[in-house]
Structures are given as structure tokens and as C-alpha cells.
Amino acid sequence: AQKVTQAQTEISVVEKEDVTLDCVYETRDTTYYLFWYKQPPSGELVFLIRRNSFDEQNEISGRYSWNFQKSTSSFNFTITASQVVDSAVYFCALSGYSGGYQKVTFGTGTKLQVIP
């Protein structure tokens, strides 16, 4: 069984602050992929990043960075210098070998509100 936990239901920050969204996962698979998606008010889920379980290197893309720590089963997402356009619901997700890497399990999401 797979499980993704996003303990933060809602976060509010003032524009230009940094914010970290937490994600903890559980899986019995030894190989798996982790994802982050953004869901703005329009509703369409937007793919942000995919990491595989063999690659623990942190990644930075512009104002976004991701910290993958296998030892703590966490895959946290940091937005630096937040902007109002970052306001959305962010989902962490997991797909494992046992599901052919096709069946994706999503967390319940973290709603981020960036206040101008």
C-alpha cells in the first residue's frame, strides 16, 4: 500500500517570504517516483517535478527547490521569495513499482495563500 501525507492543510505567507511544503510518504516498493503538482483555482493540475527513488540530489528550478530525503521518507518543496501567483493547492504524489509506476497516489494537498 502507498500513502502520502501532507500534514499542512493551509499555509498563508506574505509575498516575498520563503515557504516550505512538507510531504511524507510510505511505500513498500524499493523503486518509486515522487511528484509535485500545482492546482491553481482554475482546477487544472500542473506537473512541477518528478524524482526517482535512486536520485536523492536536491533540485532547484528558479524559485522552486525540492529536498528528497529517503532516510526520513520526505520530499519537501520550498518556494523562495513567494509571489501572489504561487497561490494554489500543491499536491505531493507517489507511484511505485507495484503499480507499474502508473497508479499515482496523491496526498490531500496543501493550500498556499500568498498575501500581497
Added chain:
Amino acid sequence: DTGVSQDPRHKITKRGQNVTFRCDPISEHNRLYWYRQTLGQGPEFLTYFQNEAQLEKSRLLSDRFSAERPKGSFSTLEIQRTEQGDSAMYLCASSPGGAGKNIQYFGAGTRLSVL
């Protein structure tokens, strides 16, 4: 390169009626997925197709639900005898083959309201 398209965007129906949703994936994506999302929750996997073959179905997909992808292109999701508990956003996604084969790209969804 157009994205995943879903139709209709909104559907209001009375309990007991049948409804059908359509999904057009990104062209040349051979995998297509259906998810259901209720308020305050993440998407829940329902089923997926590789070309025209339906390879996996969740136990969430009761006998009243059926999905098809007859020619390996667009897909339809039908709900028969709708119930109020079926009210949700139904999301479709597609993914390519190759190295990016499990990155799923989502449509904007069809929001179903059952009265």
C-alpha cells in the same frame, strides 16, 4: 501541442440519470487515466488505459462506472444511475511512452453535481 481536453467542464444532473464525460489526451500519448477528486482531497485513481486496453481498475470504480477508449485516442467515462455521492471533479490525464512515460498531464476536469 494542445493539452488534455475534457468535455463538458460542468455537468448538473438529477439522481438516477446517466452521464457521460469525454477526454481527449495529448496527441501521441498512449496512456490515459481517470481520477476522481472530491472537495479538500487529492485525486483518487480510478482506471487507466494503454492504447485501447484498460489495464487497471480501482475498487472505487463500482459497476455503475464504465470507461472506454475504443480506438486508443479519446476516452469516455460513463456513470449510470448517478447518486449524490458521485458528485465530484472527474479528472483525465495522459502520459507519453519513453522516459517520460509516467509523468501524467492533466486536463481541467469535469465537475459533476448530482441533485
